Amino acid sequence: MSGDRITFGIKGLDEMLSGGLIPGTVASVIGQYGCGKTNFALYFLWSGLLNGENVIHITLEERTGRIEYYMRDKGWDITPYLGKSLTIVNLDPSDFNLAINSVKNELPELIKRTGAHRVTIDPVSLFEDLFDDDATRRREMMRFLDRLRDLNCTSLLTSEADKENEFSSRYNLIEYLSDTVILLRYARGDSVSDIHLAIEVVKMRMSGHSREVKPYEILKESMIVYTEANVF
Template sequence: MVQGGIPERSLLVTIGGAGTGKTTFGLQFLQHGIENGQKGAFITLEESYDRVVQSAGEKGWPFEEHVQNGNLAVVDLDPVEMANSLSSIRNELPQLVEEFGAERLVLDSVSLLEMMYDDQATRRTEIYDFTKALKNAGVTTFLTSEADQDNPFASRHGIIEYLTDGVVVLRYVRPEDFRETRLAVEIQKIRDANHSRETKPYEITNDGISVYRQANIF
């Protein structure tokens, strides 16, 4: 679906509801990078270090081994602490990426960052500055975002999709006959890259996200 792949140093967000596989997709993105000789970093605001490593291990991805080999950094941040130090993290991020040599970075999830701000204007400014820092870090970044409760095609606060280079939507599709609820993926945009406009069914398997490229959702 991503014809030729995601351009290096671009900023991608995957939007989806609970259980659509956003975190799995992020872990898979790092695993594939490491297999191709690229160091990665996983920053989580939702899970502990042990839970991230365990989740990856359940898919057969040896994250503990990657960390020990110096190919992966897993950082679990407390959202409350992060609210107090977001500006310092934003300033230090490019340096951390450069020192570690990460070429791929995953942040799970940007929705928790957005929830720190009550005022929409402040939220927009802070998230804009944060995404700008990620782009300046020169790393290919994968963000996850919760979908809006009333619109599966939009993020919870409707900000991040306008600040990123690429948007992937993971959602549930319930046919009219209600026989089977399916998972569907579509690419809303990827700057500087061709991509499929089709909606494709996918499953969350032992190997991660598996898209049925030859099938159509309807």
């Protein structure tokens, strides 16, 4: 934590966020496949662990063992944290009743029990898929995010971008309900091979933030946002 901010620990990104996320808020990372949404979530968790915080990662796509593998592959020694300050939970979104109950009821209790400071859900899009209509989806997601805020944890949700609009989430909803929205996308130049990853902080309630689009890079053991560079 830097002052009263919750840091990502990603060079350049915290600078764009005026030092990091505001404690107790909900942030969303929206992006297309391959943009590194899960990477952002894991760096957010690792930064918390290094700060002595308790963290929870909810995965709706990957097995728990795969998440542990990804973290170790970055050179992180997570062994001292597993089952203590680091909790990884896999949910099966195909079982409607189980998934709904787990996210709405069991997750808040888990946050209370572990005293989690940071919570990530990857991807929240699969939870949104469970609802049949837009009105129910909006109502339930609004209640869920408000519950997270009431638990005094700082939450990060990843969301798949809409197939037809890379600037929007699948249901064009989570960006309105979140306090902070970080957009990831591909930026293509004139050349076919001239492709970069670009990041933009499009929204941050209660705080100033960078409104520039910046290139970023995913390396084996680090992520870097190049705040001094332009995309093209």
